[in-house]
Amino acid sequence: MSGKLTVIGLGPGDTRFLTPEASAALEAAEAVYGYGPYLDRVPARAGQARHASDNREELDRAGAALAHAATGATVAMVSGGDPGVFAMAAAVIEAIEAGPAEWRGLELVIVPGITAMLAVAAKSGAPLGHDFCAISLSDNLKPWEVVEKRLRLAAQAGFAMAFYNPVSRARPHQLDTAFDILREELPDTVPVIFGRAVGRPDERLRTLPLAHARGHMADMATCIIVGSAETRLVERPGRPALVYTPRRAGDE
């Protein structure tokens, strides 16, 4: 079977994060599938079909791209950030697992990208400079109790944390609940970074102590990093403080 699907990480925001491997894969594609705002970042190319879809239709989108590839075409699926981190790679593989046997014969290539937490971390210093975890706060696909359990264990483990999908209109209060749980487990002074639209022209970064972190400070375009008990600030005259987690750990 000659069809091929390439799942491409665009990185956050503009093309300065787009790797040469991702650019080459976009050029080679006969058709590109993806969530509308991500597709809009891909320059139009003569003869290349584009199929935009809604953000909530991940499995349908994956199935459409796989069915297209199964006709023998070279198809691309674009994803913000890295496709393997709370993005399209897992959805595509779920679709392969549940789909017709011929989809398992397709060539599948996953092209990594800069995921949001790495861009937010770079902008603020090195808050993920030691052991850390990444958690989706969405309860679309897991019970909220699982999120709460993971937050407590992550804090007890001493991980810095990155939160993806921190809020939505359907669950405006859960992020406040998450901060309440962390305040039970961590010092009030732990730095919390809200990175919104990092890598885009309207990028905004805000750092404040856990004691003052509130759910309304985030929207779905925000990636949040919560430090560990060891995460520190280095103050600088005339510049924002640097936030970093030392490489040395364990004086706990």
Place this chain on the structure above:
Amino acid sequence: MSGKLTVIGLGPGDTRFLTPEASAALEAAEAVYGYGPYLDRVPARAGQARHASDNREELDRAGAALAHAATGATVAMVSGGDPGVFAMAAAVIEAIEAGPAEWRGLELVIVPGITAMLAVAAKSGAPLGHDFCAISLSDNLKPWEVVEKRLRLAAQAGFAMAFYNPVSRARPHQLDTAFDILREELPDTVPVIFGRAVGRPDERLRTLPLAHARGHMADMATCIIVGSAETRLVERPGRPALVYTPRRAGDE
């Protein structure tokens, strides 16, 4: 103060992972500092000084680059993968914190890169497709007991895990101890991926169940991903199985 230090993530292996932002920062530098094998990946440029150092001299290297920038120069420090993940960004900020006050007046820019776990994950499927953590197994900078505690809590939390610095000549048995701990907490069937030199010509990927994972299968160039209890294999005729962690979680 006009000096500038840019800490640049080269990504894993060859230049197909080097972002346009990283390329531009390398071009702009008057001098480039870094661990020898990373510097070797940067094409030579007329008039650009290169300062290679040993891998164990991170704080010295950071200090040398900062002192150079403080003369008013535009200096680059290169890092494999992403500089914010077990790499040079935290070391540079530690050096700023401990160094002369004038270093706080320098412009510091951190350019993110594709970190090893994202490249290994992309090669194998989507093993980090749901909540996950990243742990350095080195006990150079933290007591081994902290590593053991984090492994247990991460397994109990249901995180997939990526291990950096999994072994060294000084501690050949610790990775076996880590697998023993995980076998107490997780099913024997959990997939373990050993990704060595991913993105380089001698790249090697090996996946096997936790029951059969052994410390001698890794060296310092290996990034290991251990699935959660929900991580699955999708078998394919004539192709390696895809390893993925479903986006849906919590049937635990």
